[in-house]
Structure formats: C-alpha cells, structure tokens
Amino acid sequence: MSTLLVAEDVAVFSSHLLVHPASLTLQAGRPFTILGETGSGKSLLAQAIMGTLPRGLRAEGRVTVGDQRLDLASGQGHRALWGRTLGVLPQEPWLALDPTMRARKQVEEGYRLVRGLPAVQSRIRASADLAALGLGNAGDKLPSELSGGMAQRVAFIAARAGGARIVIADEPTKGLDVFRRDEVIALLLKEIEDGGGLLTITHDLELARQMGGDIAVVLEGQIIEQGPAADVLGAPRHDYTKRLIAADPSAWPERNAAPKRSAGVKPVLTAAGLAKTRGGQLLFENRDLTVLPGEIVGITGPSGCGKSTFGDILLDLVTPDAGTVTRAEGVARVRFQKLYQDPPAAFPQKVPIRRALNDLVRLHGLDGSRIAPLLERLRLSPGLLDRLPTQVSGGELQRFALLRVLLLDPVFLFADEPTSRLDLITQQETVELLAEVARERNCAVLIVSHDAELIRKMSDRQIAFGSPPDAAALAA
Amino acid sequence: MFGKAASILSVSVGALVIALGVSGPVRAASGAEVFNVVAPFEVKSMEPSTSGDVFLRTGVAETLVDVDENGKPLPALAERWEVSDDGKVWRFFVLPGVVFHDGSNLTAESITHALNVALARSGGLLAKAPIESIAPEGETVVVTLKQPFAPLLAFLAHNTTQILAPASYAADDTVVKVIGTGPFSLGAFEPPLKFSVERFDGYWGEKPAIAKANYLAAGRGETRALLAESGDADYVLNLDPASRVRLEKGDKVDVLSIAIPRTVLLKVNAGHPALKDVATRQALSAAIDREGIATAILRLPDAGATQLFPPSVGTWHNKSIAPLAYDIDKAKALLAEAGWTPGNDGVLERDGTRFAVTLTTYPDRPELPLIAAALQEQLREVGIAATINSTNSSEIPAKHQDGTLELGLVARNFALVPDPIGTILQDYPPQGGDWGALNWSNAEFNAAIDALSRTADASEGQVLRDKAVSILQAELPVIPVAWYQQTAAVSKKVEGARLDPFERSFGLAKVRKAP
C-alpha cells in the first residue's frame, strides 16, 4: 500500500509546549486512529498536520503529502492542499454547515468552485453522492432540518467533493448516540475502500476498536503508545491504556444480585398508564412503573424515543397525555430530584459554586457543616468551590450536582444520561459513585442512557423503550 | 488576500459617487432670466388673510393705495380719491385700462367684491377700521365710515386688502386661484415652501426686466446666508445677526440694511401689584443695558431704543424728549424710593410680596429668547427675579385677555399699516390693546390719539403726536428695548435691488440681473 501522508516530529507550542513531538504515517486503505481523552491535545496534533491551528498557537515539524513537503514552522502551503488533497470532517457537523444554505448547494460548491466542473455536472455529481448515502430527498433541506447523523453525512460528502483523498475526522461520534456509531463507522470505512486515507481523532474506545488499522494513544500531549489496533488494544503496555480499556462498560464486572427488598415496604413512587406523543409521534403508551426505596432502575433506548420525557413526567416537569403518578405521602416534593446530561448547563452560569450551595442551605435552613464531609465523600477539592461552573471540568461539576442534590436527602433521583458527555474513565468513576451513594442513603435512582451495556451493568432492573423514530430512515 | 472585500468597498464607494455625481453639478436653472428669492415667510395657502404679504411682495397682487419710502400714500389701482367734508365718505376712482392676469378687466365691482371679502374675513386688518359699507358707483368705489378715520388710506395699503379677480374666489369666497393685477402672475404653487412667478406682459405699469422668479421659504438664518453665498439665491431677505456680520466682512454678496418701524419692547402689566407704580417701571427701564444688548445680540451698536419709535419713522420720533438711559444706581434708588427692600436671597420685597415676575416671549423671532435671557440677568442685578417662558406667540394676546401677563417681550411691527397711527390705535385704545398697554390708561393721551385719528391737518397732527409720544415716554406702559433693521443679501450680479422699509415689496419689478 502506498503511503499518503508522513508526519515527522510534529509539535505544538503556545507560550509553552502543548504537544510533544510526534510522528505518524498514513497508508492508503488503512485507517489511523488517535485515541485520547478531552484536553489531552489529540485535536491540536491533527490541526497542526492540517494547518488549521487556532490563532496564537504555532507548530513545528514536517508533513509530506505525496510529493509535497510542508515545513509546519513556516505555516505556508497548507491552503493549496485544503479540499483538493486534505479534507476535514469537523467536530460538530450540524454547526459546520452554512445555516442559510440548502444541503445540496453546500456539496455542489466543492465540485463547481474547487474542481471547476460546470454547474450542471456539479449538480448531478452532488445529487448522486447524496443519494448514495440515503440522503436523496434531503438535498433541499436546510441544516437546521437535518438530524445529527444526516448532517454528518452531508458534511462528509461536502468535505470530499473537492477531490480530497485524505480525510481527518475530528470526534465523529461526539453528540451522537450509540446506535449511530455503526452508521459513522460504515461511512468512514467507505472512504478506505476507495483507497483513500483516514485519520480519526476520538475519545470513543469502541469506535477505535471497530476501525482497526493503526492506533496511537495520547495522554497529556504525548503519544504514550502506538501500533496496530489489535496489539495496542489486545495487549496494552502502558497502564493508562489498560485503565482506559477497563473503563469501557463492557469490561465492567457483572453486578452482584440486587439486595433483597423486604416485602411490603412502601414504594417511593408509582406510575400507571403513562402515555405521551410529541410532534405528532407516539413516544410510549400505558407504561406502568413502581420504584422501591434504594432501588436502581435503568431505562435504555435510542435517542428521541422519549426515555427522558418519561423521567420528566415522573417529576411533574412534563404533563403526560394519559396516566397518573403517585408519590409516597409525607415525603417533601423537594426530595425528588434530577441530574442533568450537560453539567455546566445545570448551574447558573455567572455564580460561583460556593454561593449557589449557600443559597440552597439558606433556602431550606439546612446545616451548612454537611457540605465539607460531602466534598470529602465525592472526592472534590474545596478549592473548586470558588470557581464558576464554566471553570470546572464536566466530571467534577456532575459530582457537585450530586452534592447539591444530596443536601436535600433525596428519596428519588432521576439521572438523565448523567455521563454521556464525560470521558470513559470519568464516566466509570461517576457511575460507581452514584450507585454507592444512592445505596448508602436508601435513595431510589432512575438512570437513563442510550448505552445499554452501562445500564445492564449498573441497574437492578432494566426497562427498554421503543424503536428509534428515524431508525426507519436508516433502513430506506 | 481580501480581494473580494476590497472590490466590495470599491463598488460601494463608486456607487456612492455616482449617486451623488449624477445629480451633481447641474444647478437649479439660474440663467440671467430667472431670479431666486429666499425669505423666512412660509406660504400657508392662497388666502390673502394668511399669505397675502408674500403675494404682495412678489408683485402678483396689488392694493388700491401704495406708499412711498416715508409712508405717504400714493395712487395705485385707485387713480385718485376724494373725501366728503364730514370725512365719513371716501370715493376712489378706478385706474382705467388695468387687466387681471386672466385677461378680465379691473372694474369697481371686482374691487368692491375683493374688499368686502377682506372685510368679512376674520384676521384681516380692514375689520379694525370703522367701515360702514363699501359699494361700487359707476367707475368709482364708495367707502362710507361710521366716523371720520384719517388712516383709512394706510389700511387700504395693507396686504390683506389686495385686489383679486372675481374668478379667484370659489362660491364660498375662499380663494382657489391667485389672479392679481401685478407685474408677475403666479406660476407653480407648492406650499408651504415654494412658488414661482412669471412676467405678466399685460401689466398696466412698467414691464419688469426679469422673466421668471422662484420664491423659497427657508426657516433657518444660517441656511439663508449660505444660499446667498453659494449663489443659489440672488436676493435673501432677513439675515440673522451673526450671518450678517460675516457676509458684510466677506466679498461674495452685497448686504443691504435699512431701519424699519419695528421695536422690541417690554409689555408691562400696569395692574400687577409690583408694576403698577410709574417709579418701578422707570427703574425697570433704567436697569436695561440697551447698548450691551444691541452690540452683543443684535450686532448693531446704535440699535438701543431711546424711545418707542426709531428716527427713521420721522413724524413719530420726538427729538425733544429725554432718551431712556442705562443707570443701575438710579434704578436701585427708584426701587428703594418705591418701597422695595432687598430680601435675604437678594430679591426685592415690598409689604410681603417678592418681586418675582414671569417674562413671556416667543421663539418665532430667534433674537427674542436671547434678549429675554440678557434682560433676566440685568433684572437680577437690581434684585428682580424674572423667569423666562418662551412659548407660542399667541400667549401674549391670550394672557393679555385674562390679565395673567406680567412682563411680555415682543417685537411690535408699527408698519403693519404704512401709517403707524393704525397700529397705535390698535395697541393703545382707552381699554388697552393685545400688543400694547395693559391696565394702563391716560385721559390726556386718549384725547390726543382720538383727535389725531380725525384730523388730516399735518401741523396739528404733529403737535398731537409729540404729546402722545412724550406721555408714553413718561408713563412707560411699554418699555422700548431696541429698534430693528431689516437686512438682505444680494448677489453681485444683481442691479437695482433695494429694501422696502414698509416690507411691502421685494422690488422684483425694478431689478435687473447680469448674465
């Protein structure tokens, strides 16, 4: 196989060294995946190779593409390659499409302006590409009318329309649920079959495993392990890689049997005959549920199947079309709480965490001294209290959300995809912590996630929700 | 790299230049034949009662009687006139061979119709003359009065009494088309700011040199001055003081100025507890620095008024009486003598009432609020607290009626009717006049004025006039502050332009314009 791209000692600096010198070779027809957690510098490495580093950062090292040698320090020469040989599938494709332009036209411009084809022919090529990926009737739609998966496919076609054979895919599965991953993999592998090159940047271990080809693991700006996927994932040498692999829910130990519930104990909450339709689409109907104190119930299903709405109904945040929800008497409403999917969005943006917690203590007349031990229990350093929510990592903020809820001695906690935005290792810790704390305080938990494996390993019993609405579209 | 952005800029700037350029240097048609006049008076409608002055000035319409520079009546549409010995019946002989702009002949019937409409129209000046009836008799127009009234000729020279053809009037006597007898006929009429006039070849008098004239009303003094300097206007009437000084220094235009019988005066409510005694009014007058106001605001050092009428009015200017002078000590002495003692905040008090008055004026004449501000300060110097209320000009007559006016700063035009007696009769009748005396009456003065209105004898009239003026100077029902000058800027290409002291004509008929 011919080598398409060779990167030698590529490093990235701001005022100090961010990414240590790294080298990699991209073969035609063989994917190369860079695996690492958020903030580990993997994106910077890819941007350095592509020449799209943000203002204020500079790169060093050499990149050879075909017969062209580029000296990264000079920062010249990249522009000519963009679109013609090097293509980028951006991180959140639904933002990378021009909001006011129809999908087909955004693909057409690659053919017409970059390859210089006449208008009519560009139009035909664009329509053909869209149809090939099941987007035949999406040509006239605006980006705001496309689902996440469809937008990604349009962006992929648009990136290659200019003739680029080497594609750099930046976090292709971010913000998409598990069911979409297989679609994304199929999409990317299609690039390989045509003899093109693929450099994927991801924190998703499963995606790396299924892509195969070569893998490089990055930790704090340094490649700590590199080689064929089978060796790196099969027999990891570096202990960080081992912990990373162990953190995947599929590698979690099987749960021991659910603790025996003494019969006749009063349930925390019972729901009968719940039904809800949204946007003309029936989500679920005559659903019943009884939750006992301290019990962990899991709900799984593809995104858009209404599992979050179901949880919201239980907390009276959404009114059901039919059915009733009855809560245990004598329990304050405030003790039914919720954990959110995107931790920073669940806190007032401009208020330091300490003041938010003090407000809560003052409101309910709680005992302020309970905060310190809780910080200890949730492994949170007190120094973080004086920061704004946006200045704290996702994992820590979710633990602060847990602390905020625990102050109210909850009896029922609805966790709506609590860890989908977190990295693998953080996800594992957060989930274990949640389970331990809930069991200690005999607090019932309803956890919702699209990751069936995580739900199976964590909850006492599971409920599956309906088929995904646009799964049908995939089949077409 | 930003080729595209740069090309956008060049396109937009280009478009901007074209948009301005295409309409660029083609200037308003200003050949030798067209004469551009600019003045501050807006044209409200075709009615003589609201816009008659503008049609008279541009020579579209004419009156029965005309006036020479010092106000003596001259024959116009009335060739000559006779008075009955009891002074109550006037007979005017119609000038033969005069044609209206629509070709119809000027007849006694058409004159009486125009005069009767003016008599009935509210706001017209004619209604103030004691007229019994106006009727045609063959080739003459007979006006019968309730009592002898010497200034009748002056009243018939006023612009609201202009003579329009019968075809100008609709059924209900509202004017729908201005068909006059003047040297120019009305062309395009675009109220409120513009109209044009063309030379009328059938004119009975001397044909004008220019063929067409455009009239533009421009409210702002600065705009008028710049129109003159930029050559867009050949004749600009009424310059604000600052612009006049600038134009006089510059060499782009000639500046004409002439004294006119208009006086800025303080209308005093002689019934007001603080202002009822003459000594206080004398003190008020002595506290006014007229020379300072004239130089600082009007920019005319000798515009300070020593008495009610300026020298240019001749007969009404009495040289023998003592001029009003600026003397702060005398003012303070007079006030003390009148029983005023300064309160703790410096404002004078007398048996419990503070000397605080409201000075009402109006911004229609831009210099009035400025003079009011100067007066406010000068009165404060002698312990009188005046607050300025610059509002609508109709507040002066309105507050006169309900007696709430205390001090009013007004610019009174005594040339409304070419003979000042017309305005004097209006402003200083025994019971006081809207723009004249308030709660003030003097038997001797009333007798003199009444006699003056009846007699036609010049020398006897002069004695009566001098007596009347000296009484006004002594009792000061109104305190004169400054006299006015009418100004105009004329383009260098214009010959024969002059200023009419009685503001009845722009002189368009006698003007020539070099190409």
Place this chain on the structure above:
Amino acid sequence: MAADLSLPLVAERSFWSTQRIIGVALLAAIVAFAFVTPFVFDGSPTRQSLRNVLGAPTVLEPLGYDHLGRSMLARMSAALRLSLGLAFLSVITAAVPGIALGILAAWKGGWTDRLISLVADAFLALPGLLLVLMFIAIVQDAPWALYVGISLVLWIEYFRLTRSITRALVLSPAVQASQLLGFGPLYIVRRHIWPEIAPLVLTVGAFGAASAIAAIAALSFVSVGVRPPTPELGLMMTELLPYYHEAPHALLQPVVAVFLLILSLNLIAGSNSR
C-alpha cells in the same frame, strides 16, 4: 484519580482589556470635569458679561465665553452634570420597565407575551419624536420631562433584548434545576437572568444616553427642547450654531463633550457594542 482534573484557572478574556481601560479612564475624566470644576472654578453658568461676548479662551476663562458672554467652563461643567444626570435618568426610566416587561413576557409567554410585544411594536412604530413633542408640550418647563419622553422610545430596546435572553434561559436546564430545588422566581431572576442582562444594560444604556442627548439637540433645534438659560449640551449646540464662523471653539465644546462621552461608552461596552 480522575484524569480530567480542571485545567489551571486560565483567565477568560479579562474584563479589563486595554479598550475598556481607556473607556473607563475617559468617562472618569468627563465625570470629574463635570463634578469637580464647581469647586475649583467659581464662575457661574448664568452670569453674563455682554462686553466680552464669544471671547476666545484666556487664562482666566480657559474655555472662553458664549454668545451672551457667559463662562463656557462653568456652563460646560453644569451642562455635563445635567446631561449625564438626565441621560442616566432616561436610561433608568427605560431600563426598569423594559427589563421587567421583558422578563414577564418571556416567563409567561402565550397571550401576555403577544400582547406586550404588540404594544412595544406599536410604540416603536409611533414616531418617537411625536411622543416626546407631546410629552414636553404638556409638562412644558422641565428638562427631566424631555429625558423621560425619550425613554418612552428607549424602553423598547431593553424589552426586546431582555425578552430574547430570558426566553432562552427559561427553557434551560439550569432554571429547571433551580425550580426543582425549590427556588422561587425572584431567586431565578437574581441568579440566572440578571447576570446575563447586566452587561447589555450597559451597552444599550451607553447608546441610550448618547441618543437622548442627540434627541434633545434635535428638539432644541426646532425650539421645543430645554428652556433657556438652563445649561444643557443639546441646547448649547443649537444656541451656538449661528456663531459657527465667528467662534467655532464655542460650538465645538458641547460637540466634543458628547463625542468623548459616546467614545468612552463605546469603548467600555466593548466588542459587542452597537
């Protein structure tokens, strides 16, 4: 320990960018000139000396005389005090109802929202000038009436801005979480909505103040505005206009004062300035 500890507290683009420092310094200088001069310089804004009308600046009178021989230095500081104070008043009388109605409309939604928006649009469609002219014609002699009249038009900007921000916030998980935790609407406004709106109040306020002064100047030009001899920037521009040739220094002072005011407020408002 978890790998993704928070990054060291990297200063988010600091509030005190150079642009903002210059702006605050300029504004401080203007306010100082307005409020300190009376103590340093004992000239009165109304005492006239008709002898040295439109006099050029001298040592005694650093800013020269106006068209009635009054000290420009005294008048300018008095005018700035009045204009700054009244511009602030007009911004407040616009901000308070604007923001309150904005939050109410976004919070309640439905009919309340549609009704208030319709009224706001109608107000916007009404020529602002007519409102101000009418308002002044009634209240006659009070500069504050002018500024309140102007705020009748200004409140709409506040209303629209607040409504769009609050509408996005009300649906956000943060507000839902606070409600679940038992917090009342007042807390939500104080902690969630107000911090987002505060910087915009400054931006819109900055331009509100500038357009208030410009409106006064326009009104004084058609002899409606503030009543002489009150020293007010807009009125001074109109009064000194005829003397633009003889004494340009006099006319330029109020214009430069407003220019510095707008420039400083622009700089403070920062990049998202309007």
Place this chain on the structure above:
Amino acid sequence: MSNHFIPPVVRTVILPRLAQAVMVALLVGVLTFILVRSLPGDMAYRIAAGRYGYDMVDTAAADAVRRELGLEQPALTALGSWLWDILRLDFGNSLISGAPVIKEIVHQFGATVELSLAAVLLSLLIGPPLGVLAGLRPGGWLDRVLLVVSSGLRSLPAFVLGLLLIILLAREFGWFPAAGHGSASNLALPALTLALGLAAVSARVARDAMLGVAQSPYYAFGRTKGLSERQVFARHGMRNVAVPIVTYLGVQFVYLIEGVVVVESLFAWPGIGHALVHAIFARDVPMIQGTALVMGLMFVVLNTGVDLACRWLDPRVARA
C-alpha cells in the same frame, strides 16, 4: 381559519403587520387626541397664531377662529367622529391652511419618503461595506478608525453635520445647491447628512456581525473545503452578515425620524416631519393626527419591508 389555506408569507409577516397598523392607527388617534386636549394654551389663540403669524394674532382673530371651527365640541364625540372619519379615509381639513389634510400630507409625505429612502440607501452603501471590512480584520487600523469616526458621527447632531456639508460641498466646491427641493441635486446634501448619521451605527452592526460570521465553524469549514477566501466570503459571509444588518435597519428607523425633522428645517425641505412640528405648535389637530398616523403607517410599511427582506435572506425564518 386553519393555516394551510393562507400562504406562510402572509400568515407570519403580513397579518401581524396589519394588526400592528391598526394598533398604530388607534394608538395615534387616542394618544394625539388626549395629548392635544390636555395641551396648555387656548386652542383658538394657537390656531390664530398659526394662521396669521405673530404680527397679526390678537383676541379678535382668536374669537373669530373659535366661532369658525366650533372648538367647543365635547371631547368624546370629537374622538368618535375622528375615528369614524379615518375609516372613511377622510382626514379633514388643516385648521391653518384650510386645505384637505390628505392633499397636504401627500405632497409633504412624498418629500419625506424621497429623503428617507435616499438616506437609507446611501447609508447602506457607506456603513455596512466599511463595517464588513473592519470586521474581517478585527483590531486592524480600519477597525480602530471606524470606531472613532462612528462615535464622532453619532455625537455630531444632524444640524451641525448638515451645516458642515453645506459649507464644504455647496459653498466651497459648489457641487450641490445649499438648500431647497425640486431637482435631484437638491436631494444630495440632506440625504448625505442623514445617511452619515445612520451609517455610523450600521457600520458598527456590520462589523460585529462580520466578526461573528468570520469566527463561525461553517466559515472555517468553507476554507477547509478548498474555497478561496473571496469565495468563502461571497458564498457564506455575505448572506449571513446581511441578516443582522437588515434586521437592525428596522430599529434604526426610530432615529431616522428625528434626523428628518432637523434636516428638513435646515435644508428647507417640505417634509412631513417639519410639518408635524409646526402642527403641534399651532395645535392644528387634524394635521397632527393625519401626519402622525401617516408616519406611523410609514414605519409599519418600512418594517414589513425589513421583515420580507429578512425572510428572503434567511430561509430559516421562512421555515419557522
């Protein structure tokens, strides 16, 4: 009425704007009515002053006007009759000139619309292009200069700016007539005075919009697709910048009317703003109500235009 019979354009733009127009008509009618009734000063005197000028106004003239116009009509019936007249599109006659209000307005309204449109077009030619260029290079010399110049233009009242332009372009260079109305060259200076005032603000809006667009993900994706900088700007920059600029135009009309009144009286332009100020002074009620109503409706029409432009520019709005 179910929605799919009415085309979306009408439903989302035209109907609400019509409702607003009716709202404006009512608000103007009632507001001017209440305000004029409560204005100090006797109406008859004010109208007499308006008609005959300060030299000729006196009690006799005021009483004659009071009799002629029958001003003693009780308030509510007067309001009722005015609203009824409006429905029949009879605006009544001006108390000052006696001419039908509608005829006066048509003449003067035409002049103001001519001036406003020229000013807005000119401002769009000056402001946004400069703003976009400054936005493309934030912090560059053009950006800084634009900040200072636009602050300067915003601080210069319209009459000072107008005067400067007359002195420069009319007196010194003699390119345009100093004032007056009629030929196209008269339009140049008043429109330029207004346009510079509007451009000062629209330049800032354009700059901020361009800054936002240039830093957006779709702009970067355009580059990495292989498009040249010019192509990215033309295909993705222009339209996305135009949306906020056009939306802001709607707000700017509020400040336009102030400028129009000043520019009309400075340049002796027979516009409606000028007429409104005189009408308020002279308490010419039918004229006030007629002018205010027409100006209000002009606003509604202009804003409708802005809405339609937004729909055309930004398809997302159309699909909402």
